[in-house]
Amino acid sequence: MSGAPLSSLSRSALHDRLVSPDGLRLHIGRFVTSIRSRHAQVAEGLATLYADYRLADDDRFCDYAVEVGRGDGLRKFVRPQSLFRFEGMQPFKPLPGDQAFAMLEWGLNWVFTNHAQHYLIIHAAVLERDGQGLILAAPPGSGKSTLCAGLALRGWRLLSDELAMVGLEDGLLLPLPRPVSLKNRSIDIVRALPGDPVIGPMAHDTAKGTVAHLKPPRTSVEEALTRVQPRWVVLPKFEAGSECAVQPMGRARMFMSLVSNAFNYPRLGVTGFQAMGRLVEACDGYTARYGSLDQIVPALESICSRPA
Amino acid sequence: MSLDSCWTLPHAPLVSILHWEDGCVLYDALKTSTTLLSPLAGQVIERLRDGAADTATLAALPDAPDTESLAALLDDLAEHGLIRRKD
Amino acid sequence: MNRRTDRHLANTLAQPGITADFNARDWEALIGQARTSDLLGQLAEVLRDAGDAVSVPEPVRFHLDAALRIAALHRQSLQLELAVIASALAVLGEPVVLLKGGAYAVAGLRAGRSRLFGDIDLMVAKASLDPAEGALFRRGWRPTHLNAYDQRYYRQWMHELPPIEHFTRGTVIDLHHTIVPPTSGHIPDPARLIADARPVQVAHCPDIFRVLSPVDMVMHSACHLFYGELQKGLRDLYDLHCLIGEFSVEEGFWAHLLPQARAHQLEYPVLLALRFARRVFGTAVPEAIAEECDRRLGRRWTGALTDHLIDASMYALHPSSDSTWRRARRHILYARSHWLRMPLHLLIPHLAYKAFIHDEARVG
Incomplete structure (x- = not known):
């Protein structure tokens, strides 16, 4: 490069x-x-x-x-x-x-x-801090991209806002940093965050409403060849007005949640099953319900600063 | 339900299973299906992988519940096609 | 210094050594052509076989490796699928002939190495079609063409039943009773094809599968190419190149090929196959057979026109080799195969995703 x-x-x-x-x-x-x-x-x-x-x-x-x-x-x-x-x-x-x-x-x-046949691909945002990877896996509508943008603007390295690519052999996360896709209200929420967010062209009236993208931080782009050891899996769930509740999740349940968000899991057969098993072994899992970025960001940062 | 019903794991070589504290995950390569199981169901599958076993043998598994609950579990697993009653 | 890239794929498959002086643009053309022709796996095999004789740039290797990985998964699921099919069809008590891609793979033929295919093609005696279909229905396959007209059309006019699809796994089976549509006016003798077929061992399967004899396999491959729509022209011709190359050492192959094709009234496609395999891939054909080909094809007044049309279809469909590529709506097999389907609605819910399976649009 x-x-x-x-x-x-x-x-x-x-x-x-x-x-x-x-x-x-x-x-x-x-x-x-x-x-x-x-x-x-x-x-x-x-x-x-x-x-x-x-x-x-x-x-x-x-x-x-x-x-x-x-x-x-x-x-x-x-x-x-x-x-x-x-x-x-x-x-x-x-x-x-x-x-x-x-x-x-x-x-x-x-x-x-x-x-990308070399990877198990999960629909998830991926960020890194201190060399360890955080996977935010959740279906659309869970606030995953907003949360991802919030963390990236606070200095987490962005690997991807959509694709967790887990190496089938080494189990490491491959960065593929791209602009973070935001929609509707989250565009304004992210625009108002500190960290000088840059937002690209707006596409109105798509099937998802208004869509725009956040520019990825420069360091994320420049370090895109450095792979990351996965460490945490979080299933975020935004609920307006909700208190913040972060709870540990068992590995079997984590496995099934990730399977339902994995693109190529069915096609990989037993190889995918094994790769998913290794990923789950390597990570601590949490569910996180929250009502605002102000609650969830510190809560996640606290989990992710605990020693392994 | 008698204690001498005998159970097998169909196409055992194509079945993989991973165990954790909160449960097990089973992959059946032939059906390309992934199933979440209770820890006990996982123990049963793991035992049947070594060969067919009757209900009495399975009742001796470390965490086995009373016979009635075990029988219900075995019927349930059989209904989902995960194990088979051997005639 | 615009050098021609349009024949890179065919030329490399025939002679991988020509990649020695390839620059980045040449490799881009080669990989792109292989992708759109569904030949990336086969190309990867050829380049792997060439070993140290060719040096493939690192970024290119990633894509070849990806193709080999897909092919390995495809092969894995084929074997599992065949195990289910075999246990369903064992009750028929008669041989089931695997055709095309499935046959090449289980017979361990070079043509089958890392070759992707969509449907599993099976042939049984005509009287066994309905029982075979019934047995597969009991294992979870379902008709895909539900309307009565389609059903009647297939049963009356085609050499196969309407495709059936597994309701959870999505794998598709085409059940054949012969190898060309009866409407084509050619009448191969299915009983003889089945009688001449050879047993083949498939892991975890009762012994019911057969593959066509070498001569019949070449004949069928040629029919498929020249009686089809030439959509996968280059891929199908490469199959023939591999089959012919591998069978030519079999005793009696050349002596029987044309006479047997004649006996099944399928000589014309075989003659065309030999001519074009030689022309495009330099397939080795004995002098006497090559002369016979030219003599017999030369007598047809449509010869030159056919040559031209077929020639055009043997180019890979790719921007680097097709000036009208903009209108070419090609659906690469690995992206649309039900075996490899991905739930992309998670990622791209906003887009009307084209129906890859049954919307095989034409070029042009």
Whole structure:
């Protein structure tokens, strides 16, 4: 990862790369991804949120080439769409043109999850402190991303806000830091937090309401090749007005909770079962109900500062 | 329910199980299913992995409950296809 | 210095040594073509076999390794699935012939190494179709085509029943009673195919499985390629290249291939297969057979046109080799196979996810 950061490109140079045949080539975690798009919103989102990501050298093999297109024929001028393409495939139906950057983020999620066969992949936010990993696993709507953003802005290293990638052989967590996906009210909550949060383009009226992304801290991006030993698994559950209640969770229950949030667990067969078993062995598990970030962040930091 | 019903673990080589204090997790590679079991159910499965056993033998397991509860557990496990009554 | 990358995949599969002077862009083209042609596993095998003779850059190795891992999982689940199928179909008391990908894998053929496939194809005698289907229904498989018209269409006109899908595991079985649709006008003799089939051992299974004889296997593979839609043209042709290469040392293979294909009225696809395997992969074909191929194909007035069309379909469908790739909606097998399905709604709930299984869109 020796190249200059994306922020070294002028806006016109960024645009030129995005429309060139080779695309804009960025190091994202351990992968080099080529991005092509004529959507101004994609350029804006990249300039804002990916400023610290390194440009790949010309002779580096590109792992994945993706494109966010505008649609066919006249449509691209009259009423542009956001069309995600990978290797000539279109895994998703098009979205409206003003959701182009969100489409890029979701498309990249799909690309990374579909190709990382070396990992057990769990739908979870992952952060690191003092060399130890915290996995926040929960279904959508649990406040996981907001909490993840809150911790990242307090100096935890962000590994991912969506994907815990657990090495099948070494059991370590692979960082794949990307912008943190926020929706609706949590956008304003995070914007108001200390730590100078930078928020990218807003996509309104998606199936989830308004979606925007938080820029990952620079150190998270720069340390993206350093893997992390998993240490804690927390299942957060936001309930408006609730008191904070953090409780230990048994390993069998932790196992089942993680299985229900694991993408490729079924496909990995007994290998996945064993990898999950090792992960659970390595971690202390907790459930955490909370009504505000002010309660839960100190509670988690207290758990995570106890000696192993 | 008689004590001499005999029980087996179907396709035992394809079954993996992990034990913890709060329970066990069983993976059946043939059904590609993962099941959460009580610690006692885990003991029963583990014992049947070594070979078929009748209810009386299982009643001698360290944490075995009274015969009636054990019989109910065995029926339950059989109903879920996790163990099989041997004729 | 835009050098041609469009034949990288076929050329590398035939001669991995050509990668010696590949730069990053060449490797990108190669890997991309292999992905979209469902040949990444096979490519990984070829490059692994080449050992020290080729040097694969580290980032490229990650993707080859990923393909080998998928293939190993796929093979694991195939074996478990076959164990269930065997215990269901043992009651028939007659042989069950595995076809295509499943056959290549269990027979340990080079064509089957790290090759992914969607459905398990089985062939039984026509009279056993209904009992076989019934036995599988009792083990949890369900019809996928529920409407009466589809059911009738398949049963009347096709060489297979409508696919059936397992209600929890999602694995799909195609039950065949012959190897080409009766509507194609060709009438191979299924009884003879089954009689000539060879026993094959599958772990944890009663001894019911067979695979087609080498000659019949090549014949079927050729039918599948040239009577199909050529969607997986390059992959299917590579199967033929591997099968022919491996069988050519079998005694009597070359002597029987064309006569037997003629006896089953399936000579034409076999002739085409030989011609194109030679052209694309340089498959070794005895001089006399090659001449016979040219002679017989040359007499057809449609020869040149067919050649052109088929040639075009043998390019990998990928931006690096297909100028109309933008409109090509390809669904890579590893991303859509029910065996490898992932609950992505957790991650991408906002997007209408395309139905990968039955929406096999065409190129163009």
